[in-house]
Amino acid sequence: MNDHVLQSNQLTKKFKGAFALDKVNLSIRKGSIYGFIGQNGAGKSTLIRIAAGLAFPTDGHIELFGAGGELELVQARKRIGSIIENPALFPNMTAAENLEANRILRGIPGKECIGRTLALVGLQDTGRKKAKNFSLGMKQRLGLGIALLSDPEFLILDEPTNGLDPMGVVEMRELLVRLNRERGITILISSHILSEVYLLATHYGIIHHGRLLEQLTAQELKGKCQQYIHIKSDNPDKASAVIQNGLKTSDFEVMPDGSIKLYGKIERPGEISALLVSSGLMLEQFMPMGEDLESYFTKRIGGISHV
C-alpha cells in the first residue's frame, strides 16, 4: 500500500527558460505535517500549484494518494483542501454565509457542515460581522474553514501565516495541529520562515532556486539544531553522576563512545567545566555545539548559492 499522499518525481517547471522547479523528488507521508521551506521565489508556490492542478509541469510528474494518471489525479484532488494565495472570500458576507456559498458552489450536500466547520475554526461567535471587517487571522481561519468543508484528507496551505501577527500564528498553528492529531489530516504548509513551522511540522523539505536541497524529519532537524555541550572525559560514569547530582539535570545523553551530550542547564558552560574538573575529572573535550534554526536554514541554502 502506498502511504504517501503526495510524491513528485523529477518534477520540473520552466518559465521562459528559467527553472522554477528543477527535478524535484518530494514525498509527503500520510499523517505528517510537512513544512515546505524556502525563500521567496524558491519554487514553493509552483509545486503547490501543480499539486492542486492549477499549473502543469514542464517535465516529471506527481502522484496523489498513489495515483498518477490524468483522470486519477482529477479524482484524487477531490480528497484535497487548499488555501493557495489569499483565500477567496465574499467580503460582504458573514462567515456562515461564506461557508454556505462555497458549499453550494462546490455541490457539497447537507447544511450541517456549516455550524460544525465554524466551530472547528473558532468563528462560531462572529454573528453578523462581515468578512471584510475580519482580522487577517480570522480571514485565514475562514479560508481554512472553506478548505475543510469537503472533509479533505490532505490540506495544502501556501504561506497561511504570511502577514499574521504572533497571536494569529499561534492560533493557526494550534488549529492545524488539532486537525492533524484529531482528524488525521495530512498537511503541507509552506513558509519562508523555518521557525514559523518548527513547532508543528513533523517533516521538512527545504527548497532553494527550484531545487529540493533536503528532506528531513523533525527529529533529525532537532538533532541538527539543538544546542548542547559535547563533553568527553576520562570517566563517563562519574561525569554523568556529577551532571545529574551537581547540575540537577537529566537532560543529557551518554553516547556509545562515552562522550556526553548535555542539553539542559548549558547557559554557563564555564561553571559546568569548573564543576567537572573540581570533581577530579579530566576533560578531553568540552565544546558547545549546535546551531539555531534560522542559521541552519541560511547555511543550508547558502551552500548552494555558491555552486
Ligand SMILES: Nc1ncnc2c1ncn2[C@@H]1O[C@H](COP(=O)(O)OP(=O)(O)OP(=O)(O)O)[C@@H](O)[C@H]1O
Ligand atoms: N507565471 C509565472 N511566470 C513567470 N515566472 C514565474 C511564474 N510563476 C513563478 N515564476 C517564477 O518562478 C520562480 C518560483 O516562484 P514561486 O512563486 O514558485 O516561488 P515561492 O517559493 O512560492 O515564492 P513566493 O513565496 O514569493 O511565492 C520565481 O523565480 C518566480 O519569479
